[in-house]
Amino acid sequence: MKDHAELAEAFNKDEQRVEWHDETLWWVRQKRDKASHQIPDWEELREAASQIKHNVLSDLANYLEQFEKHAISNGINVHWAADAKEHNEIVLSILKKHQIHQMVKSKSMLTEECHLNHYLEEQGINVVDSDLGELIVQLAKEPPSHIVLPCIHKKKEEIGDIFHLHLGSEKGESDPQILTETARIHLRNTFLSRKAALTGVNFAVAETGEFVVCTNEGNADMGAHLADVHIASMGIEKLIPERKHLGVFLRLLTRSATGQPITTYSSHFKRPRPGHEMHIILVDNGRSIQLGREDFRNSLKCIRCGACMNTCPVYRRSGGHSYHTAVAGPIGSILAPNLDMKQYADLPFASTLCGSCTNVCPVKIDIHEQLYKWRQVIIKEGYGDKKKAAAMQAMAYTLSSPKVYRVAGKAGRWVMKHAPFAMNNPLNPWYKQRDMPDVPKESFGEWYAKNRS
Numbered sequence: 001m002k003d004h005a006e007l008a009e010a011f012n013k014d015e016q017r018v019e020w021h022d023e024t025l026w027w028v029r030q031k032r033d034k035a036s037h038q039i040p041d042w043e044e045l046r047e048a049a050s051q052i053k054h055n056v057l058s059d060l061a062n063y064l065e066q067f068e069k070h071a072i073s074n075g076i077n078v079h080w081a082a083d084a085k086e087h088n089e090i091v092l093s094i095l096k097k098h099q100i101h102q103m104v105k106s107k108s109m110l111t112e113e114c115h116l117n118h119y120l121e122e123q124g125i126n127v128v129d130s131d132l133g134e135l136i137v138q139l140a141k142e143p144p145s146h147i148v149l150p151c152i153h154k155k156k157e158e159i160g161d162i163f164h165l166h167l168g169s170e171k172g173e174s175d176p177q178i179l180t181e182t183a184r185i186h187l188r189n190t191f192l193s194r195k196a197a198l199t200g201v202n203f204a205v206a207e208t209g210e211f212v213v214c215t216n217e218g219n220a221d222m223g224a225h226l227a228d229v230h231i232a233s234m235g236i237e238k239l240i241p242e243r244k245h246l247g248v249f250l251r252l253l254t255r256s257a258t259g260q261p262i263t264t265y266s267s268h269f270k271r272p273r274p275g276h277e278m279h280i281i282l283v284d285n286g287r288s289i290q291l292g293r294e295d296f297r298n299s300l301k302c303i304r305c306g307a308c309m310n311t312c313p314v315y316r317r318s319g320g321h322s323y324h325t326a327v328a329g330p331i332g333s334i335l336a337p338n339l340d341m342k343q344y345a346d347l348p349f350a351s352t353l354c355g356s357c358t359n360v361c362p363v364k365i366d367i368h369e370q371l372y373k374w375r376q377v378i379i380k381e382g383y384g385d386k387k388k389a390a391a392m393q394a395m396a397y398t399l400s401s402p403k404v405y406r407v408a409g410k411a412g413r414w415v416m417k418h419a420p421f422a423m424n425n426p427l428n429p430w431y432k433q434r435d436m437p438d439v440p441k442e443s444f445g446e447w448y449a450k451n452r453s
């Protein structure tokens with residue numbers, strides 16, 4: 001399995017794409033800045049959102065039970081899934097009960113986390129993603145590279161090629177308007193022919209047992225309203241206590257995500273229509289473990305706006321796929337090691353720790369501090385890079401002894417001057433993107449001893 005650095009290196013081979021990816025996401029980040037500056041109480045809103053989520057996380061079991069009670073009395077079937085496997089099996093059992101072989105799905109990062117599409121397809125169920133970006137990556141047989149902008153890594157010409165191959169658009173067509181029309185026709189047929197629809201959940205209200213799904217394309221509504229069975233997949237952290245709290249989150253979510261004042265569709269689902277079925281699956285999949293990790297529990301406040309990715313200098317220049325996990329970027333690098341510390345040990349290191357993610361986070365998660373803490377845990381647990389750990393130990397030994405430091409400094413200067421290839425070669429990853437510095441005539445210590453003592 002390649003790690004973040006290797007995958008980023010592959011992405012970095014196409015410099016023009018990196019430049020374009022970087023600029024596009026920075027443009028989205030700037031839109032977020034403008035939108036947030038237009039709200040005088042922005043910081044108060046962030047604080048309120050953070051506190052509401054804090055309250056939910058400190059009494060999660062109680063809020064979940066409240067939600068379950070109210071949802072059941074509204075006529076919603078409530079299921080509990082301990083992990084991804086159980087989640088996928090519940091979805092399959094609902095579809096089997098109704099003998100449904102085709103399902104339309106609106107964007108849900110939780111189903112990406114659970115690898116639902118792959119599982120259902122293995123069971124003979126045809127799944128069509130109805131969010132435009134998700135549809136593109138599904139046709140390209142790729143995972144999304146961003147939680148809000150799933151195909152942000154693809155240029156319109158590449159999308160034209162994909163649509164030509166799978167949806168029959170003209171060869172060489174890259175006009176976004178025409179490509180969108182092509183997707184629309186394809187999706188209309190899908191919506192009209194599917195008996196089951198799966199949506200994600202942005203917010204679930206404990207007080208009322210309802211849930212809210214936010215989309216810009218109305219695809220969740222089209223799917224859920226036309227199907228006989230609506231399945232909603234929800235991470236257990238998506239709860240808010242009361243309906244009045246929605247105002248805080250809906251004002252923050254899309255402004256932080258894309259700079260829009262509000263999502264085009266914020267749809268409330270409370271009960272099934274007569275003769276129809278509504279199911280909600282409450283999924284843990286490692287969340288209660290994260291809740292128990294005091295240093296990392298704040299990460300469960302995340303409302304998946306993607307702002308931390310758009311601002312992250314590493315994400316913008318390494319692409320979402322380099323994170324090899326469903327949720328990429330800074331927040332993904334906190335969530336993934338909770339699920340598998342060994343497999344995702346590289347991710348907390350894929351950050352400059354500049355703190356820009358923390359600054360933009362609408363729910364005030366201390367993202368860069370958690371990344372720093374994960375590094376310590378990962379090294380302590382023995383999952384760190386062995387070569388790096390050995391180098392750091394050697395460095396600690398050298399820096400802790402003035403005598404060793406002086407000798408090492410002298411030796412280093414001599415090697416850099418007379419045998420630079422010993423350091424500046426492809427085997428030394430440190431020099432891959434760096435130039436050799438000029439060798440100083442003397443060390444600072446020597447200069448100081450001469451001029452100041």
Ligand code: SF4
Pocket residue numbers: 256301302303304305306307308309331357360361362363364365367
């Ligand atoms: S961590 Fe914060 S900024 Fe990042 S996606 Fe979650 S809510 Fe948005």
